[in-house]
Amino acid sequence: MELAEFRQEKIKGRGELFAKVISTLKEEQPIAIHQFGSGTNGYRDELSDMDMWFTFDDLRVNDVITRRDEIFSKIGKILIKSEPPQNAPLGGKYSLVIFDTDHGLYHVDFYLSKHSQTNIRPDAIFLHGTDEIPRGEWIMDKDAKTNETLEETMNQTITMAFILIKAIIRGGWNDTHANYLRALYQDVQRIAGKRPESLPDTSDFTFLNSLLDNLITDSDEKQKIALAKIKDYANKVKNLYLLPNDKK
Numbered sequence: 001m002e003l004a005e006f007r008q009e010k011i012k013g014r015g016e017l018f019a020k021v022i023s024t025l026k027e028e029q030p031i032a033i034h035q036f037g038s039g040t041n042g043y044r045d046e047l048s049d050m051d052m053w054f055t056f057d058d059l060r061v062n063d064v065i066t067r068r069d070e071i072f073s074k075i076g077k078i079l080i081k082s083e084p085p086q087n088a089p090l091g092g093k094y095s096l097v098i099f100d101t102d103h104g105l106y107h108v109d110f111y112l113s114k115h116s117q118t119n120i121r122p123d124a125i126f127l128h129g130t131d132e133i134p135r136g137e138w139i140m141d142k143d144a145k146t147n148e149t150l151e152e153t154m155n156q157t158i159t160m161a162f163i164l165i166k167a168i169i170r171g172g173w174n175d176t177h178a179n180y181l182r183a184l185y186q187d188v189q190r191i192a193g194k195r196p197e198s199l200p201d202t203s204d205f206t207f208l209n210s211l212l213d214n215l216i217t218d219s220d221e222k223q224k225i226a227l228a229k230i231k232d233y234a235n236k237v238k239n240l241y242l243l244p245n246d247k248k
Contacts, residue, residue, distance in 0.1 A: 013103020
């Protein structure tokens with residue numbers, strides 16, 4: 001596959017996934033659906049993710065949160081999911097989901113929000129329902145305690161490793177993100193009661209592949225599948241986007 005074909009395939013797949021996200025969540029009768037991030041202006045590039053905000057009636061939001069995995073599975077095959085609580089709307093839920101589709105892997109951020117605790121970002125675009133929700137600073141659960149289980153910390157590390165792929169290709173913030181991944185990896189090893197293996201002092205594909213390999217030992221079967229698929233995807237992106245001398 002050539003780069004131009006890959007780009008077209010990624011854009012096509014993202015469009016199909018977006019339509020499925022909207023149609024599936026509409027079935028849950030949200031008060032409103034909004035999108036923010038680069039998707040409000042046509043996306044930065046074919047590697048961009050989707051940032052979606054769903055506002056629900058206060059009496060309905062908990063039911064949606066309880067059934068969120070069932071709902072997400074209607075959209076597509078969930079490869080892996082991470083839910084750092086400090087990223088959640090107050091009284092709601094945040095889920096970072098990587099979907100495994102016929103067009104490749106895609107990252108979608110889901111914000112499931114309680115109506116009475118919702119402000120919509122000024123730059124968000126309205127997609128469905130009512131656009132009468134106040135605009136302003138997000139009301140987030142900033143004081144939420146991180147769930148430091150091995151499963152959730154591993155999930156967070158794996159999903160953040162996926163995000164590093166586009167950071168490497170774009171440049172400019174891959175160093176910062178790689179350092180964040182080093183800290184997450186240390187947390188994984190600490191919770192597992194192990195001493196962290198050394199990682200390359202870089203922020204490129206060499207570092208990413210080393211990290212993915214090091215995570216295998218303490219991962220469960222589902223996480224191992226995600227690690228393998230993300231590594232294959234990373235190597236495909238590397239070979240398509242980088243010149244031979246840059247493929248580290």
